[in-house]
Amino acid sequence: MGTFTFRLPDIGEGIAEAEIVTWHVKVGDRIEEDGKIADVMTDKATVEMESPVSGVVLEVAGAEGDMIAIGSPLVVIETDGEGEVEEVAPAAKAESAPVAAAAPEPVIEATLAPPPPAPAPAPVVEQPVAHAAKVLASPAVRARAADLGIDLAQVKPAEDGRIRHADLDAFLAYNAAGGFRAAGAKRADQQVKVIGLRRRISENMAASKRNIPHFSYVEECDATALEEMRTQLNAARGNRPKLTLLPLLITALCRAMPDFPMLNARFDDEAGVVTRFGSVHLGMATQTDGGLMVPVIRDAQDKNLWQLASEIARLAEAARNGTAKSEELSGSTITLTSLGPLGGVAHTPVINRPEVAIIGPNRIIERPMFVPDGMGGERIEKRKLMNLSISCDHRVVDGWDAASFVQAIKRLIETPVLLLAD
Structure with missing residues (x-):
């Protein structure tokens, strides 16, 4: 009998250590060649470690949630051969579930409660x-x-x-x-030990609230005409994807953004530099079984409603099933967070640092409302109303700018034909 020491390999990109997220073996287990040893998480990805030999596990490096340095022993395996071998695995198999909380693109605050124990x-x-x-x-x-x-x-x-x-x-x-x-x-x-993606979320939320002086603003919008237009577009969509409210809201956001460049920005507070972006790379907060992830719609301002609908569906599914690529989970310039059917009346989302603003629609509800009757008076109608919430970094965004931006979006929501105008 011999022993084989499997050391944590160099995963690349200057990573010095990784977190043990899941053990697939324990001391005393027999593992076959290419069998799963453990999943480890870096700032960039979750990586699956496989054994290059068959044998019985004699030692493991630590518990789930522990950090281990690159090159340190991960497991010691008793092999069927002779002699003692210490070796670093030649390669690590990267899973297709990159970490949404990778610095400097942190995962934003989880807007849905975690599943009950x-x-x-x-x-x-x-x-x-x-x-x-x-x-x-x-x-x-x-x-x-x-x-x-x-x-x-x-x-x-x-x-x-x-x-x-x-x-x-x-x-x-x-x-x-x-x-x-x-x-x-x-x-x-x-x-429940806080490890992996949940720990990344915890750390980044604490950093965001600790470093960013947040302020929030909420406005009520009449979405009746917007919903009527959405229904008409869906009725004539053919084989195109069904439109939800999100593509329409993203289009409104992109239409309003050129007049408010201070909101489509990222703030490097260490260097004291705010970068205002010409393109809208929109982060879309997506709830998954592992926690909140933020896939990014690149150049959202260049996409029409149907292209946005397709991209939203594709990225959300990739985030939920673990196939989203690292570049699809980083580089956002402003984030939109929607609670869907749990939309509530209003919310105060936490900024996706180092961005300076995050915006979110709330639930559409039907209420009676006074509307012009066309003869100089008013009448009562049942209307579909929705609150729009925004949180901003008060170090670089003034309250006037945030309120004016939301008012511009409101005008587009309440006159939705403008969303289709060139």
């Missing part, structure tokens, strides 16, 4: 395998459903066809008579 195990009811294969859900959601004895095929997802923890909670609340544990049932305390 898994409940204590309950009696498991056997589920037909055919049902589980027909639904989309993360491993954590599948495991929780199995513990509760829930057939995921019976759970209706709230959005995009993917079942989330909130969908399980809703199913439990409405099916308590079926013997499932109530959604509000007492759960055991659980300690």
Whole structure:
């Protein structure tokens, strides 16, 4: 028997250390050649480490969440051969899930609550395998459903066809008579180590709030005409992607931006330099099972509504399934964050440092409103109203500029034909 010391390889780009995110082996496990050892995270990507030899794991470098220097031993493996070998693996297999929080492009504040901790195990009811294969859900959601004895095929997802923890909670609340544990049932305390992407989010949110004096502004917009136009465009879209509200809002933002260059900017506070960008590289906050990521729509000002719709769908899916490239998760100049169906009345998003502004629409609600009757008077109509929130870096953006920018967007939302004008 011999031993093989696998050292953390040089991942490139001047990386000095990496964080152990997930161990795939433990001491005493047998691992085959090319088998997974661990996933490690750098400032640029999550990287999968594979074993170049077969054998039994004798030692591991540390726990999940620990930092390990490049060139340090990661695992020691007892091999079937003879002699002792210390060697750095020749290559590391990079996963297609780069870290959205890589400096200097941090991940912004998570605008959705993280999934609730898994409940204590309950009696498991056997589920037909055919049902589980027909639904989309993360491993954590599948495991929780199995513990509760829930057939995921019976759970209706709230959005995009993917079942989330909130969908399980809703199913439990409405099916308590079926013997499932109530959604509000007492759960055991659980300690969750903050590592990987969640730690990056934590660090960057703290840095953003610590270094940037935020201020926020909220304005109400009448989106009735915008929604009518969106419905008409979708009715005639042919084989083009269906328009959501986001492409229209992004177009409005890009149309208003030339008059407010101080908002499409990044602030290097160490050098004391603000860079104002001619192109709008729009960061699009996207909730994933691993946390909030910010894929970037390059040159959003040059894209029409249908191109924006396609790019939004492509980038959101890439972020959620882990295929987004590093360059697609960095370089934004202003960020848009939308809470979708959870839009709320107003919110105060945290700036995606080193950007200087972040803007977000809130939920559209129907309310009675006084409108001109065309004869010099007013009448009451049911209108679709939406609040628009913005947070800015008060060191480089004045309140007047932020309010004027939102008012310009409001005019475009309330007169949407201008979005299509050349």
